[in-house]
Amino acid sequence: MISYVLRRLLSLIPVLWAVVTIIWVCVFLLPGDPASLLAGGQRSDPRVIARIRSEWGLDDPAGRQYLGYLARLARGDLGTSYLQGRPVARVIGEAFPPTAFLAVSAMLLAAAGGIGLGLLSAAHARRWLDDLLTFLSLVFVSLPAFWLGLMLILLFASRLGWLPVLGYGMEGLRIPKTGILLPELRHFGLPAFTLALISMGTVARITRAALLDVLGSDFIRSSAARGSAPATVYLRHALRNALIPVVTVIGVDFAALLGGAVATEFVFAWPGLGKAIVRGIADRDLPLVEGGVLCLSLAFVLVNLAVDLCYLAVDPRVRLRNS
Amino acid sequence: MLTQRWIARTGPRSAAPALLLGAMALSLCSWAGCSVAEPTRPRWEQILRVRMREDPPDTDPAQSADTLSDRLNLEVHDGLVDFEPLTLEIISAVAEAWEVTSDGLHYTFHLRPGVRFQNGRALTSDDVLYSFRRILDPKVHSQRSEILSGVQGAKEFLSGTSPRVEGLEAADPLTVRITLTHPIPYFLQLLATPAAAIVPREVYDDPGKGFLEHPVGCGPFKVARWERSNYLELAAFGDYYRGRPKLDRVVIRFIENPASAMEEYKSGGLEWMDEMAGSETEIARSLPRDYRKGPYLATYYYGMNLARPPFRGNVNLRKAFNYAVNRETICAQIFEGTHTIAHGILPPGTPGFNPGLKGFDYDPEKAREYLAKAGYPGGKGLAPIDLWVNNNQKMLQVAQKVQADLKAVGVPVRIQAVDFANFLQAVRGTPQTPGEALFYKFGWQADYPDPDAFLYWLLHSRNAGPAGNMARYSNPKVDELLDRARSLLRMEERIPLYREAERIAVEEDAAWLFVSNYTERFLVKPYVKGVVLSPLGMSRTPFDRMWLEGSPGSESR
Secondary structure (H helix, E strand, O other), X not given: OHHHHHHHHHHHHHHHHHHHHHHHHXXXXXXXXXXXXXXXXXXXXXXXXXXHHHHOOOOOOHHHHHHHHHHHHHOOOOOEOOOOOOEHHHHHHHHHHHHHHXXXXXXXXXXXXXXXXXXXXXXXXXXXXXXXXXXXXXXXXXXXXHHHHHXXXXXXXXXXXXXXXXXXXXXXXXXXXXXXXXXXXXXXXXXXXXXXXHHHHHHHXXXXXXXXXXXXXXXXXXXXXXXXXXXXXXXXXXXXXXXXXXXXXXXXXXXXXXXXXXXXXXXXXXXXXXXXXXXXXXXXOHHHXXXXXXXXXXXXXXHHHHHHHHHHHHOHHHHHHHO | OOOXXXXXXXXXXXXXXXXXXXXXXXXXXXXXXXXXXXXXOOOOOXXXXXXXXXXXXXXXXXXXXXXXXXXXXXXXXXXXXXXXXXXXXXXXXXXXXXXXXXXXXXXXXXXXXXXXXXXXXXXXXXXXXXXXXXXXXXXXXXXXXXXXXXXXXXXXXXXXXXXXXXXXXXXEOOEEEEEEOOOOOOHHHHHOOXXXXXOOHHHHOOOOOHHHOOOOOOOOEEEEEEEOOOEEEEEEOOOOOXXXXXXXXXXXXXXXXXXXXXXXXXXXXXXEEOOOOOOHHHHHHHOOXXXXXXXXXXXXXXXXXXXXXXXXXXXXXXXXXHHHOOHHXXXXXXXXXXXXXXXXXXXXXXXXXXXXXXXXXXXXXXXXXXXXXXXXXXXXXXXXXXXXEEOOHHHHXXXXXXHHHHHHOOOOEEEXXXXXXXXXXXXXXXXXXXXXXXXXXXXXXOOOOOOHHHHHHHHOHHHEOOOOEOOOOOOHHHHHHHHHHOOOXXXXXXXXXXXXXXXXXXXXXXXXXXXXXXXXXXXXXXXXXXXXXXXXXXXXXXXXXXXXXXXXXXXXX
């Protein structure tokens, strides 16, 4: 088990190197001059632009810039944000937790809701409730987060006044020693729900399909024939065996939420990493973009690793094959 | 109610698991629609909540070059002098009085006694010298060094050939003398720009640049807390030399999406809102007491790259463009009356604005005539011209209108909508090489209320490229008029020169396609008093003159 994890971790090194290189090339090819942008939008002193370019090494040959970047990364240095003048690591350290909180809570909601709805759907397979739930799942999956977010704001915040319109809240708790600010509880509601609703549809559909598959197998029939209560059949026997594809979908969705919640962060003014990266691209804050995308890629591969490890817990057969 | 707040808890707590559970419970709670009671803040605290698009990028005043940074820097810092926000007269700030010799070369500033920085230290003339040298320091590479480049010895210091600036002297702790190499009629105005702030050396000498996160000035508000991308809280500075501001706190909330911000404003989470989403006519009608509109010294134009064909040397083509476009429709329909038609370069309200300048009226017949004179009858022989705009809904609509109007007289135009960084590079080029963009939209706002702030930067051939003259307009006669006008001290003598320069650039040379002038608009709750609309833009509307009055609880919710 430990050697398996170690092997997997080692195999991450070439993956991350490839990611780093792809990011660097994309960022290098971005048109637009960061120095010119930083030196003022209306007018700027050409001498200041030249000095900034040379200070940031933007006039160096591409090869030297790339090697310099790798060398800095190897030392654990993500560089300094052009725009904010602060270390990129700090910027990410502030922007990643809000994104992670949102992704985790949305995923928990989506998993609980999606598996529940999937169970309900499978239990009522091919009846009107199943049709209704399938239809709703499809609707949720197809909704763009941007639009859904605004609609939820209009309904729950503007019309009903139950929840705040947007924001992270100003008086949330701070985790001691880390400086990480937690969002205010009420402020979680709408953005988490927006993200969850979209993932919930996928999870529900996959759960339903996997369950129906398993429910057709012999051991379920025998278990029912032995007189097990329906709840035992569904929850203990069928669901556990149907979980592998569900866990996979949840893992993929979660990783996507970590990086793909930009629209939701934008609508709800959530101070997350996705928004920071998009702004970094607009401002040509190259070190911030490189560092941010790297951080998200790392989160992505680690979540995938965690999903693989979950298989071990969910399905003993996976363990057997590995040993 | 004015503010919503959870009871502040700062004690140590165990972290991760509790936090995740909490998050989950809370999400479920909100999902189920339970509402949480909100303790209210004491009524007497005056808190103004303001929307800002994103975090101000430059909290170092020496680099302040955008409206967001200006907004913050003007609240945290003060300079020797200031603008009266509405009339734009020069008023005293850190300097309580000043004298200027009749040749306009020697300035003596008498500092107000008892001015303190927000770190408690008293401000002296040494701080003024330090701050001004810092702007000229080549290592700081300030984007605003030109405000002091007329000081004796500044050019040498800036280029690193001299260790000191001769023209900056402290006669005693409360007296500063500045000597210029040539008279600069708007020198006091330059000293009122955000970049000329007086900063404490012990804070700004930090190579680690801690001042970026914790700026310290002598202005009315100090930065109390800054949660990036979330909010920035300003607290009234009790020892402010003009007296403590009436507002206790100003909370700047960073909300990028205008549509979300609009909902937040309507639901009472903001007192102040700029950049409105949706139809402004509709907003002005539904919130008549909140909607404010006033003049803004800024001009909106379509530049033509005069260093490249087909615009190079073809004044008839440029006139044809000017006659072809219907500015009235653009201002009335697309801008919904928030822009006024521009007949020239200077916006109304700028000293030297020429109401008699005729410019070009919409006349498609004349446009066709000039197009033929330009050598392209009916547009024949003219390759499609790329029109560059940055991605913005309104600007794109204007571009489409311009495209349609030009097409109607036979000029083929293709729209290139790109992001701002791309756009800027294509438009600016370098001082030597013109940018790739042939035809582009651009806006220009005054840093200081003087015709020089428009005409010198936009028209003088010395400023070709990034410095401001992106069209690369060049006319020796205009250069000479502008140089002469900036060396004279009396406005009455300067204005005729500026008017002549503007007339040549507009009516003789048709240097650009002149489009419109902006107005400043925002929403502010009726219970916010003391709001002044400054023609220099929203960043010049000082918070320290505002206060809240009445019962906001009943008004905002």
